[in-house]
Amino acid sequence: MTTIERAEVLITSPGRNFVTLRITTSDGVTGLGDATLNGRELAVASYLEDHIVPLLIGRDPARIEDMWQYLYRGAYWRRGPVTMTAIAAVDTALWDIKGKVAGLPVYQLLGGRSRDGVLVYTHASGSDTEALLDDVARAQDLGYQAIRAQAAVPGIAGTYGVKKNGRYEPANSSLPEEQPWSTEDYLRFAPTYLRAVRERFGFDFHLLHDVHHRLTPIEAARFGKEVEDVRLFWMEDPTPAESQDAFRLIREHTTTPVAVGEALTSIWDVQHLITAQLIDYVRTTVVHAGGITHLRRIFDLAALYQVRSGSHGASDLSPVCQAAAIHLDTAIPNFGIQEHMGYPEQVSEVFRTGVTYADGHLHVSDAPGLGVEYDDEAAARFPYSPKYLPVARRLDGSVHDW
Structure with a gap:
């Protein structure tokens, strides 16, 4: 044996x-x-x-x-x-x-193809509205049909999701960076730049936005209602998900679709969100939700309640996870969208993957298994370096959800 x-x-x-x-x-x-x-x-x-x-x-x-x-x-x-x-x-x-x-x-072992390619969204951001609009134009030039938009709140250096030096990598210091945050300023500013994106580029592509757990349920409900005119594909993580019933309040006040789950790790964490139809997209991912076996269970449950997949795909998930996600995305019937941030150039020296990008879609490898190889010699050139995610503090000094 x-x-x-x-x-x-x-x-x-x-x-x-x-x-x-x-x-x-x-x-x-x-x-x-x-x-x-x-x-x-x-x-x-x-x-x-x-x-x-x-x-x-x-x-x-x-x-x-x-x-x-x-x-x-x-x-x-x-x-x-x-x-x-x-x-x-x-x-x-x-x-x-x-x-x-x-x-x-692997996708053949999961039942074969349900689609020819996997629709992905990328990130666009800017230090102000004009810089964001330039980045949206860049993403469209690359063929993306779905784009997440974030811009720095004026005067608030800790705005989530804004690139520095061409990339967004929040884990960037040996001890957590403490960033300022103002919910009030965000709520005033974010709708203005989302409307600016629609005014410049129209409605012929999917527009997404990540709230990143920053709002209370009633604040999230008000935000979702205010931006209904920009027709977001989703607002992501509008409030911390520890209380699943909090999403009922959001649902009662807005028709803006809701996506949740990148920080959740099991079917039990999302069970009520799905069965009560409090969300539209479940964002659990292969690496943090128990692998292909368990994530398939989550997506199968979601399919019964017309909830679609929208797996987390940040650059802190390796090409091994990305490949596994694309295999699963290719096979499931209720696929929605897949996050795609890309990787620093050095990553391709360590991980050789058969996943390819074209015209706003990722395409799975037909190599046996996941189609990823690991280069030990290249990996040895890049030793571990401790990095922490930031901590957010409101302007009065109190700790806020990051």
Whole structure:
């Protein structure tokens, strides 16, 4: 019987930190799984090395469902981002192995194609409205049919989502950067630049906006109602999702579609949001929601309630996660959209992926498995570098949701 012979936790930082799990079978087949948790990377690495890897050796790599249940239900302490990211790494690596053994890309194992390409959205931002409009024009020139728009609130240096030096990478310091925030100023300014985008470019593309957990439910309801005229594809994370019932208040006051879930890690975290139809898009992702196996369960539940997928796809998720997401996006019937930020150039030296972009869509690789290779020599050139996500403080000094 083929068994798992080796499991390695690989850490590299080609422009940002990535944690990768590589599983090797007794037949010499390898599988890759993303285990990156931005700002808490070493917590997942330790969880894998100290608690998960010893459990894998000698087990059958083909028993993906049993392995998922063993690592989740077999542990008393469940859920949470560290645990679910570690389980996701194992699960994704095993799907990679299964595809290679079968000689098929993973999407074929998931039921085959439901679409020819995966619609993606990219990010446009600016230090002011004019700079944002220039960046939207750049994205359209690249063929994107869906664009997320963010602009810096005047006088508020901590505005979320604005690029620096051509890229947006919030984890940027060895200790958390403390950024100022004013909800009142944001609520006055954000609708003006969203309308400016529509006035300049019209309605022939999808316009998205990320609130990034910054509003209370009634503030989010007021914002969603105010921007109904710009016909957002969605407003993302309008309020913290710890209270799922908070989204009922938002839903009662606005028809602006709502997307939630990038910081949520299990089907139980989104169960009420989906079954009560309080959201339109669920943004859980492969690496933080238990891998392909568990994310498919979330999307299957969502399909029953006409909720579509919209998976998180920031550059702090490695090309291994991106490939796994595109395989799943290609197969599921209720796909909505996929985030696509791209990567620093150095990332392609470490991760070689068959995912391609054309005309606003990502296209999956037809190579067996996930279609991603990991270069150990290149990875060694990019040692781990501690980086933290920022902390937001209101102008009175109190800590706010980032």
